[in-house]
Amino acid sequence: xKNLLVNRYQIQELIGKGTFGSVYGAIDxxxxxxxxxxxxxxxxxxxxxxxxxIVLKKLEGxxxxxxxxxxxxxxxxxxxxxxxxxxxxSQIFKDxxxxxxxxxxxxxxxxxxxxxxxxxxxxxxxxxxxxxxxLIKGKTLYMVDFGSCKSFIYAGSFHIPMTEDVGxxxxxxxxxRNAHAKIxxxxxxxxxxxxxxxxxxxxGNLPWMDSDSSNNTESKISLRKAMLSDPSIFEGFPTExxxxxxxxxxxxxxxxxxxxxxxxxxxxxxxxxGKSSIRILKKPKKNYRTKSLNPHKHxxxxxxxxxxxxxxxxxxxIIDTCICPTVESDTLPEFKNRKTIENNCKIYKSxxxxxxxxxxxxxxxx
Numbered sequence: 001x002k003n004l005l006v007n008r009y010q011i012q013e014l015i016g017k018g019t020f021g022s023v024y025g026a027i028d029x030x031x032x033x034x035x036x037x038x039x040x041x042x043x044x045x046x047x048x049x050x051x052x053x054i055v056l057k058k059l060e061g062x063x064x065x066x067x068x069x070x071x072x073x074x075x076x077x078x079x080x081x082x083x084x085x086x087x088x089x090s091q092i093f094k095d096x097x098x099x100x101x102x103x104x105x106x107x108x109x110x111x112x113x114x115x116x117x118x119x120x121x122x123x124x125x126x127x128x129x130x131x132x133x134x135l136i137k138g139k140t141l142y143m144v145d146f147g148s149c150k151s152f153i154y155a156g157s158f159h160i161p162m163t164e165d166v167g168x169x170x171x172x173x174x175x176x177r178n179a180h181a182k183i184x185x186x187x188x189x190x191x192x193x194x195x196x197x198x199x200x201x202x203x204g205n206l207p208w209m210d211s212d213s214s215n216n217t218e219s220k221i222s223l224r225k226a227m228l229s230d231p232s233i234f235e236g237f238p239t240e241x242x243x244x245x246x247x248x249x250x251x252x253x254x255x256x257x258x259x260x261x262x263x264x265x266x267x268x269x270x271x272x273x274g275k276s277s278i279r280i281l282k283k284p285k286k287n288y289r290t291k292s293l294n295p296h297k298h299x300x301x302x303x304x305x306x307x308x309x310x311x312x313x314x315x316x317x318i319i320d321t322c323i324c325p326t327v328e329s330d331t332l333p334e335f336k337n338r339k340t341i342e343n344n345c346k347i348y349k350s351x352x353x354x355x356x357x358x359x360x361x362x363x364x365x366x
Contacts (some may be wrong), residue, residue, distance in 0.1 A: 009037060009081070019049065023178040025084060028069070035069060039077045049078045049149060050146025055146040056082075058122045064115045064142050071346050085142050089131035089201070104280055105201045108134075111141035112194050113266065117259040119143065120187050123153040123331035127185050129193035130174040131201065136280070152186055160184065163255040172221050173209060174200070175312040177249070180222035188251035191262070195245040199233050202241070207233065238272065240265045 009026040016023045021040030028035050040049050049071070056068040067083040089108065093100065100108075112134060119126060126133070128148040135142045148169060163184045170179045176192035178185060200206050208224035210216050230249070234241040244265050251257060309348050 009035065011037070020124050026081075028081075030315045033069075036066075036082045039074075039079045042073060042076050042078055043059055044078075047078055049080050049104045051149055052080055055119075055122075055124055055149050058117065058124065061116070064118070064140055066142055066144060082136075085135040085137040085144070087136060087310070088144075089134045089141075089197075089280075091132075092136065093131065093163050093201060100201050100272070100280065101276075102202065103270050103273045103276055105198055106238075106266045106273070108141065108201065108280070109150050109194070109198050109266040110263055112143075112197070112268070113191075113259055113262050115141065115143035116190050116194060119149075119150075120190070120256075120259075123151055125152050125185060125187055126190050128170045129190050129197060130171050131197050142224070150185075159254050160186075162186070169220060172216065172218055173206060177222075177226060180218065180225065184253070186253050186257070187257055188248055188253070191248040191251075191257055192245070194344065195241070195248060196233075198241065200243075202234070238267050238269050 008029055009025045011024050012028055013025045014022060015025050015036060021038060021044070024037045024039070026037050028186060034151040038049060038052070040047065049241050053068065053071050055064065059065040060068065062219045069083070071078075071080040076111055086125070087095070095283070112129075115125070115134070116129070124146075126143070126146065126149055128145070133143060133145050135144055150160075154160055165181060165182050166184050168174070168175070168195065169185060174196045176185070176189040176196075178189050178192075196206060207228055208221050210220075230242040230245045231239075233245065244262055247261070249256065288330070
């Protein structure tokens with residue numbers, strides 16, 4: 001792929017490679033900008049790049065989502081050109097020898113919930129939330145990789161139904177219990193995966209993952225995950241983490257989560273453990289020695305840290321954009337807008353993303 005779009009982009013490096021495609025770092029020879037180019041074979045169906053284009057066009061101008069520069073088809077490959085970002089959270093976690101402070105993880109939680117709330121406000125669920133799906137550029141956390149996304153609103157009016165036997169979607173380590181049960185995913189499942197991501201960053205592991213990878217089958221992980229209580233997952237850490245997880249697990253399939261409650265809970269943790277500077281937004285000054293993590297001996301060293309800057313978020317504004325109530329209702333499934341609906345309101349399936357009711361078509365760049 002080194003000759004990809006040779007007249008416009010100069011490929012520099014392979015950033016990542018997955019089952020269905022690859023991501024390259026490149027220079028836009030026209031604008032001289034550093035960009036990321038994701039490619040996949042046109043024979044792949046459904047196209048994850050097609051979903052990426054639709055989602056990023058919907059999210060244009062929103063904080064914490066990469067800019068979409070161009071897209072098209074080149075030599076039997078779909079491609080998409082994006083703003084180049086920094087390392088993902090998994091890579092940064094490794095740089096710090098798998099040891100982040102409680103304040104740092106809570107700070108990441110504040111930013112993650114903002115990104116997820118914005119995505120949900122645009123009627124989209126991610127369905128594969130995990131640390132590697134969040135990248136840092138400057139002091140901003142970006143959410144990426146929308147190939148598994150799905151609209152949870154059909155025809156601009158109705159919530160998708162809660163169906164079963166939909167197949168497993170997500171990543172075994174961070175997937176929600178509903179994903180393992182093959183139940184249709186909704187907003188609550190993105191948040192449950194977020195909680196598991198934060199638990200991993202606090203602990204350095206997750207209790208359902210066995211050191212012998214051959215034991216980490218879908219069925220075994222599902223069973224272990226179901227047997228663990230919320231407090232045990234966050235044992236040794238602030239109770240706010242387990243309270244958030246318990247709240248998320250208790251959400252109805254159709255309910256709009258209270259993003260403000262979750263954000264404020266993370267902020268309470270930051271206030272409790274110190275408003276220090278956040279190391280993860282900076283390059284490590286030295287190589288940290290790798291060590292096994294013990295949640296009961298978690299370090300909270302705040303020396304030489306500057307004052308923490310409060311993230312700017314209007315939680316009321318986010319909540320006002322939600323399309324469903326957060327409390328019990330006799331009229332489930334909930335209607336998109338805030339009008340009264342009849343009890344016999346119908347719901348429909350929606351297996352693909354749509355842009356203003358039309359399927360999006362990838363076109364070749366001029």
